[in-house]
Amino acid sequence: MQAWTIDPGALGGLSLQDTQEPAPQAHELLVQVEAFAPNPGDLAALSGQAAGSIPGWDGSGTVIAPAADGTGPRAGDHVLFLGLAAQGWAQRRAVPVAMTAVAPPEASWEHLATLPVPATSALRALRKLASILGRRIMIVGAGSAVGRIAVQLAARAGAHVIAVARDEGQHQELRRLGADEVHSTLATVTTRVHGAIDLIGGQHLVDAYALLEAGSTVIALGHAAGADEHFPYGAFVSDTTTANRSITSFFLGSETDLSAEMAYLAADSSLDVGALDVRSWTRLAEWVAQGAPRTSGRPVFRVERSK
Numbered sequence: 001m002q003a004w005t006i007d008p009g010a011l012g013g014l015s016l017q018d019t020q021e022p023a024p025q026a027h028e029l030l031v032q033v034e035a036f037a038p039n040p041g042d043l044a045a046l047s048g049q050a051a052g053s054i055p056g057w058d059g060s061g062t063v064i065a066p067a068a069d070g071t072g073p074r075a076g077d078h079v080l081f082l083g084l085a086a087q088g089w090a091q092r093r094a095v096p097v098a099m100t101a102v103a104p105p106e107a108s109w110e111h112l113a114t115l116p117v118p119a120t121s122a123l124r125a126l127r128k129l130a131s132i133l134g135r136r137i138m139i140v141g142a143g144s145a146v147g148r149i150a151v152q153l154a155a156r157a158g159a160h161v162i163a164v165a166r167d168e169g170q171h172q173e174l175r176r177l178g179a180d181e182v183h184s185t186l187a188t189v190t191t192r193v194h195g196a197i198d199l200i201g202g203q204h205l206v207d208a209y210a211l212l213e214a215g216s217t218v219i220a221l222g223h224a225a226g227a228d229e230h231f232p233y234g235a236f237v238s239d240t241t242t243a244n245r246s247i248t249s250f251f252l253g254s255e256t257d258l259s260a261e262m263a264y265l266a267a268d269s270s271l272d273v274g275a276l277d278v279r280s281w282t283r284l285a286e287w288v289a290q291g292a293p294r295t296s297g298r299p300v301f302r303v304e305r306s307k
């Protein structure tokens with residue numbers, strides 16, 4: 001089979017190579033990969049991987065062979081999957097049953113490929129905020145892939161959703177997705193919130209913490225700004241309105257058994273992942289070499305059966 005492998009001397013540091021077929025373990029199934037949509041984490045991890053290794057965490061495809069232990073999807077099922085051990089930018093891959101879900105056959109490969117990392121991160125992070133019905137929940141970086149799913153799921157769960165996105169061109173869309181308030185910056189959010197998910201970090205995280213009500217939490221899920229966090233004196237000096245607030249980190253790789261969540265997310269055709277920019281996977285290295293731009297939507301790569 002063919003796969004994109006780490007090749008430091010090549011365009012984008014990747015080359016499409018003939019590689020060995022995957023060898024699934026007993027709890028893994030073999031999948032014909034149909035599409036994948038690179039995540040910021042996939043791209044950040046490229047520089048740390050050994051030459052010859054195959055990057056890529058998640059995607060969508062058809063089951064070629066079920067797991068030898070008899071569990072999970074059957075041959076021919078359409079699935080979405082996630083494996084942080086990488087190996088995803090390939091024609092075929094092995095994935096653990098616990099990180100795979102059967103998708104409705106009518107769902108497009110491109111749509112399914114966008115869901116695993118962003119949508120399960122949004123769902124699991126919202127669960128950590130516990131009951132959000134009727135509560136003010138803030139999504140910082142709401143225009144991101146994780147953010148727009150978090151807005152939709154929080155609205156469905158009955159929250160009063162406060163979306164923060166620096167690009168005002170996204171504000172109408174965020175309202176359509178269920179946001180009750182939309183802000184370009186945290187400076188205009190004036191009422192305290194019950195919980196927050198921050199995708200940006202840096203000053204955004206500092207400001208999000210300052211907006212928490214007593215006993216509530218901000219989940220520092222993303223760090224897209226790549227900036228330090230400096231908390232001023234007084235940030236952690238509490239009174240009755242600000243006691244017991246917390247910041248917690250999040251790592252999808254520590255979340256186990258995402259099958260049920262992926263099945264729920266894949267079955268919901270109303271979940272809106274936004275515009276997609278569908279390309280042939282043969283153009284992956286060129287896109288990475290250009291700095292992985294997002295011009296007309298989230299890039300999704302369709303995997304061809306032969307080069």
Ligand SMILES: NC(=O)c1ccc[n+]([C@@H]2O[C@H](COP(=O)([O-])OP(=O)(O)OC[C@H]3O[C@@H](n4cnc5c(N)ncnc54)[C@H](OP(=O)(O)O)[C@@H]3O)[C@@H](O)[C@H]2O)c1
Binds near residue numbers: 117121141144
């Ligand atoms: N902890 C985990 O397990 C986990 C899981 C999933 C994702 N993540 C992280 O979560 C973050 C979001 O992921 P994603 O896939 O949703 O990313 P994405 O779709 O690439 O979106 C990134 C967002 O960050 C915004 N942004 C970048 N720099 C900014 C800045 N300086 N100020 C304000 N906004 C800024 C961008 O805004 P514009 O559109 O205006 O440029 C864009 O909306 C990433 O850091 C990712 O690595 C972590």
